[in-house]
Amino acid sequence: MKIHVLLAVLAVTSGISRGAPVRLLFDTDITGDVDDVLALAMCHTLADRGACELIGVTVSKVNPLAASFVDAQNTYYGRPDLPVGVTRDPDAQKRESRYLSLAGSPDYPHDLRSNEEAREAVDLIRELLAASPDGSVSIVSVGIASNLANLLKSGGDAHSPLDGPALIRQKVKLLSIMAGAFTFANGTNYHLEANVINGIGYMQTVAGSWPEEIPVIWSGFEIGENLPFPRRSVAQDFSYREKHLVREAYLLHSGPEHDRPCWDESSVLYAVYPDRGYFGLSESGQVSVGDDGFTRFRPPGREGKGSRRDRFLRMTPVQQGRALEAIVQLTVQPPRG
């Protein structure tokens, strides 16, 4: 056997492949909490490194400044033309923000002046999926599930004749979603998590209708709660620019004396580096969403029947340290250029 053939075989058998980087679609409720801003910064950093290809950002909650802010952050990170979509679902939660007003600052230029100038989110997602190679897109969902639910309910259109579930089956590789709680969290084993309870019907649609063949990895509340972004890093590590959008947003939301949990960042880290051991995984099973918003995980029955679509993230103390440091370093990395 020639040496290059041997090496190729070794690479395949050891699970190390150098295929095209995953195509990342970031679906966010970037309005209330600030972890969405840090998670979007990570997406850009990872794209700068060639670890992923960032193909678009969609917003699942309603705030008139959402599209402008996302466009400003994309521009800040050197991607002024990255497509931005916003939900136009009248039932999606409207949410105030402490930091989206930064979009009005002359320090952060951008094109999109209003949500009306942005794309409708599901139409954009369908276009991006249809234009992607089969099985190539990882969706990171870090907010309420309005866009995912409406994608699942969508029918064929000019982008693809396939309905939502069929399009997902063909194009999507993974859904990495921050939602729910799966162990003891926030002082209870019955924590009702915000991304679910702020749109219970949407999350029920995702849990109930997401295609069985496409894995869903849930980052429960307990994961981010144990990944506190260090205030010292906020104070020191963004100093390479006098005006830094991420630092300003963080301070407007959380102030200088708070270590904000990295809920949303955990789902980005897993989606891009699923094989790096930053997290452990539960066994396979299925998540259901109750009418009160509680997320219940059920493994298959004794006879092995039942769904194996879903798993949730776990974290040992060693993984906790590794994951947090990776998130911090990916968040504070300077934009390219």
Ligand SMILES: [Ca+2]
């Ligand atoms: Ca969020």
